[in-house]
Amino acid sequence: MIGTTLAAISDHIESLASTDGEYSLVCARYGDRPVPAAGLRFESRTAARAAARATEQYRDALRRYDPQVPYYDVIVRQEYAGDEGVGLGARDGSADGDAGSGRSAGGEHDVRRFSAAEAAAWSLSDPVVSRDGDDRSDRGRSPGRDGRSDGTPAPSRDLVGFCHDAAAAVFEALSAGDHDAVESAVMDAYFAFAEERSDPDGLCLRLLEAVAFELRRGLEPTEQAAVLADAASRLPAAPDADPVAGAFERLAGAGVVGSYAADPSGDEPPAASRVVHVSDYALSPQDGRFPTLPIVLELCRHGDRSPPSAIRVDAAEGGWRLRIEPAADEEPAGLASAPIRG
Structure with missing residues (x-):
């Protein structure tokens, strides 16, 4: 193989x-x-x-x-x-x-x-x-x-x-x-x-x-x-104080996303969920599912190597709205691809 x-x-x-x-x-x-x-x-x-x-x-x-x-x-x-x-x-x-x-x-x-x-x-x-x-x-x-x-x-x-x-x-x-x-x-x-x-x-x-x-x-x-x-452990680590911003900055730089806007984290603890709006995503949805795999890999690289517990995807004007849930004990969801809601 x-x-x-x-x-x-x-x-x-x-x-x-x-x-x-x-x-x-x-x-x-x-x-x-x-x-x-x-x-x-x-x-x-x-x-x-x-x-x-x-x-x-x-x-x-x-x-x-x-x-x-x-x-x-x-x-x-x-x-x-x-x-x-x-x-x-x-x-x-x-x-x-x-x-x-x-x-x-x-x-x-x-x-x-x-x-x-x-x-x-x-x-x-x-x-x-x-x-x-x-x-x-x-x-x-x-x-x-x-x-x-x-x-x-x-x-x-x-x-x-x-x-x-x-x-x-x-x-x-x-x-x-x-x-x-x-x-x-x-x-x-x-x-x-x-x-x-x-x-x-x-x-x-x-x-x-x-x-x-x-x-x-x-x-x-x-x-x-x-x-x-x-897989993320086989790629170079890129720890970032704000893993979400760091991950999407890399995705934008590589052309995986055309642009992104992350809701500010403010004083929220690291365990809080984050919302990111993206446009011009390079990968194509299939069967009503959005391929989240490259996003998860970058979140792992820019964080502590642990994947988020879930990524929720909604269709939005001009692109997509992604809610990233922090790592938790619950069953993971949407890590390779996520159903598109709405």
């Missing part, structure tokens, strides 16, 4: 990493840090080269199921673990980065990652580069999501990268949880999407939609919560 393959390769790459290594991996063309080696350091050039080969294998494995996964020219670069305050741009002019599937601190493969100052200088981007070198991030327009030439903009580099990183993390979590049937159902649904639609640049969105809806169909609510918490 793809999740088994991705998890094994990711673990192998992290086993090569060092707490104080001077070598890292970057894309020669863009300076981005490739999943799943983003932020890892390696003690020797030999170890870094082995990690580079494994990184290419990881992306090739995912590309077997989604041919739109970008191609990278992964190279080894020497830098210094002690340079806490030096960002990438100050070293070599490349300031873009790529979020990796890191394990949580203190875990089996807990290795030293780059400083917060360095990480803040990266963008979580993923160039859409085909094997022949065609950079689709600069294409003006693509066919619409239903295959028509309706002027819908092609997904941005950030959106493509976001979708692939999220899907890969969930695949790994499904494999770790022995949910092979759900993993197979996701790929079957994705292939069906690919056959029905002529928009290749939008397939990354279809993949994430398939993940969201098959998780809801194939797993109990508590199982969904466990898988999503595990």
Whole structure:
């Protein structure tokens, strides 16, 4: 299964990493840090080269199921673990980065990652580069999501990268949880999407939609919560004093939402529910359900890694109204997809 393959390769790459290594991996063309080696350091050039080969294998494995996964020219670069305050741009002019599937601190493969100052200088981007070198991030327009030439903009580099990183993390979590049937159902649904639609640049969105809806169909609510918490732990943590605002800021930056407005928390305790209005959501509802999976992953990343207890979705003028209920002992609801009310 793809999740088994991705998890094994990711673990192998992290086993090569060092707490104080001077070598890292970057894309020669863009300076981005490739999943799943983003932020890892390696003690020797030999170890870094082995990690580079494994990184290419990881992306090739995912590309077997989604041919739109970008191609990278992964190279080894020497830098210094002690340079806490030096960002990438100050070293070599490349300031873009790529979020990796890191394990949580203190875990089996807990290795030293780059400083917060360095990480803040990266963008979580993923160039859409085909094997022949065609950079689709600069294409003006693509066919619409239903295959028509309706002027819908092609997904941005950030959106493509976001979708692939999220899907890969969930695949790994499904494999770790022995949910092979759900993993197979996701790929079957994705292939069906690919056959029905002529928009290749939008397939990354279809993949994430398939993940969201098959998780809801194939797993109990508590199982969904466990898988999503595990998936979030495989993405870089981004703790925020206001996890809701931080999560939606990231979603807006990646193009998952066009805009958002969160009701102010005021003096309410962290346990209080929050309401967020969003517009131009990139993922499409199906069968009266709204795909909430990417929102939950970001809430976990920007909070304490625990998913909310529920997300309620209402149709609203110009978009959607989401009520986010904090983590509680009650059964989770709406974590992969939520019924649209009203």
